Amino acid sequence: MTPQTTGKYLILFREDSVAEGVQLLSETFTTSSSDTLTFGELGVAVVAVDPTQLSSLNIASPDSPILAVEPEQVLYALQDVTPEGAIVSVSVDYLRGYRDAVTTLSDSLISSDQSQAEAVIDESAVTWGLQATEVTQSKYSGAGIKVAVLDTGFDLTHPDFLGRNVTAKSFVEGQDVQDGNGHGTHCIGTACGSKTPGVLPLYGIAYNAEIYAGKVLSNEGSGTDSQILQGIEWAIANGCDIISMSLGAATQPGQSYSRIYEAIAKRALKRGTLIVAAAGNESNRSAGIIRPVGRPANCPSILAVAAIDVQLQVASFSTQGINPKGGQIDIAAPGVKVRSSWILPLHYRTISGTSMATPHVAGIAALHAEATGLRGQELWNLLAKSAQRLPLPSVDVGAGLVQAP
Template identity: 55%
Template sequence: MTTSGNSPYSSSGQPETTGRYLVLLDTDNIDDGLRAMDDSAGIRHVAHSADFRDHSPSGEQLASEDSLVFDELGVAVVTMEPGQAQALNAATMRGSSVIAVEPERVVRAIEDPDPDGYLPAPPGFAETDIITIPVDYLKGYRDAVNHLVDRLLPKEQEAESVLGRGGAVADGSITWGLDVTKASTSQYSGLGLKVAVLDTGFDLTHPDFVGRAVSSKSFIEGEEVQDGNGHGTHCIGTACGSKLPEILPRYGVAYNSEIYVGKVLSNEGSGADGGILAGINWAIASGCQIISMSLGAMVLPGQNHSAVYENVGRRALRRGSLIIAAAGNDSFRQFGVIVPVSHPANCPSIMAIAALRPNLKMAPFSNGGINRNGGQIDLAAPGVDVYSSWPMPTRYSTISGTSMATPHVAGLAALHAEATGARGRELWAQLTQRAWRLSLPSRDVGSGLAQAPD
């Protein structure tokens, strides 16, 4: 079996790792955990995120430190030999303040699921099942099936029929995502809320964001926050874009929120767990109530979620920060293939978001909650033909993915937080309780389509 050049898996089907490790510590006894790291594995001279500006290191500092603990999260990123990692793992069995040790993964932007060329086969599935099928053939097959369904069930396409060019409703004033989530008619705007988007950065020169409160930091060595990819700018536009952009349609949900840009993925769209955790640590230390992450790594059937990220999700909720992440684009539902929710969205304490088409049916690429131990879908949101901001001079782009669904929910979370004052787990409950129930399995859409407060 071969793998795609963009796959976060090696040819053996195992997650791609960096050689570093994540060490989960007891937040009430971080110093005890650091002493245990020294006693068990000889790891000394651990830097603290609290010692750096904004409570997080820059990309260069993150790369240069062999051992660094994120004080807000109780997680250390450590360069060590496998034997040292084994010694630390043994310490977890003895009931020390070291709770878990995991390899650091490579994590990537969850990209538009319709690339040119050939679609890669997910690890664990036979290569001949999918990888040799040209995209043009799959598109033709998909279009033929959709045409037949539309003829037999014409009511299913009613939602799509109101769309104009670029994913906007027919009058061109708003995108279909803002329409079906009722964001366009909500009286709330995210005023006073801080929304962090951890992605490929942001086009700080985009004219639709002039005058907005934007804080930013890069956690990628050698790269500034300025977005050389487009993925981050698109996600920020959906979550926090202007109510009155210079060129319609309106595409942003929480248009009065404060924007926090964490560049945790390179301009090529790749990063690692350490950078993601640095961005989360920075967002929590900055008081961000919502953290949006359209990134991940594929998870295999039966694979457990990360103990480190699960604890980070819990600790964030206790601090009043809700982490929202993309479920992943690895499925081929037209062939009956549903892939589990991606890392880190598969953690029970991180909200996982699936993608819907304009007719409110499942996007064929959207992953599902098929793993028993975590990995559930919590909500669904618009994720096909989503129009939003893009780096200049292109300015706008229409793309698809669970990456596009996730910032819809992040923006809606800001509206609910403004409307109710809810934070953390209470905010999670508000979002799921207000969701519009759909005639689709909870495995695929969780509580349903996310909705704005009135």
């Protein structure tokens, strides 16, 4: 699949030459201020120019303040998928026919050989994901930690979050931060949901963390690099310790990572901010299809999260670290049949995806940050060191299943 681009370009400046780089752009291109967006904290600009003009920047020169140029892309909230890896989109007639065809077979299989995991895991009080990651045994709550979730926004009216310290901002033109999709509210719920939800089971991890809800994806579930970068800069400027991004775009085998997102993530780590991102849902392992980690999770300095199911097996849809340059899986978390908060009037919903695994890691990172005072790369190292090793390839689950302190 060819990446969808916007016609604009991302320009990466040397960290010590941002002002010089901005000056070079103004001298090289005849653009209005509305055609250029500069992120001083990140050392990046987004410009709308004719691609033939880019060669005049001479970025190959060792004296150039510009390190890289890339087309601006569109990213997406990773869609809800079934445990088998297929996107949920079938007709009612098909479902009825399928039901009739398998009724006899399913009745014969429901016996003492039924899935032991489903029989053992009781979610009446706590979701299986919080149980598997030892959140229920932790004495930490994320107090004093700032967690930014960059997604489709947040349902500010959700009763489970009334009274919480929530800072919210929209970077989507024409749409306020109120979540009209549900994806963002679900992710925030897992990372930072209430200790006393209106309806059990308990689904939230860092229930005392400060929530920063950045709307970087529209209510339709898509957004541009510009919007994502605005959200990242906002989170860093506000001193957020962890940034959770359940978004991305598919990559191809052999494709390298974005130099610009890599530089941003590396600079964020040096400032003490850990960026966690979903590895992607493009695989369908039951059909023998395994796809590489998506953008921007494939950057070496972004913590890429794979999804596992209740039996601690890699989810069929979860991508794999198959690209040689970057693109590794760093850690795994519960991502199949995950219950969390949803936009009203539904309140709660159970869905699957690496999108659901990512906020598990973000929330648990907040607990470790509170417990140890570690930030940035040291916090990353601790998450990897404390993960539960799994009898699965590291290309699928990285260091293993994330564990709470």
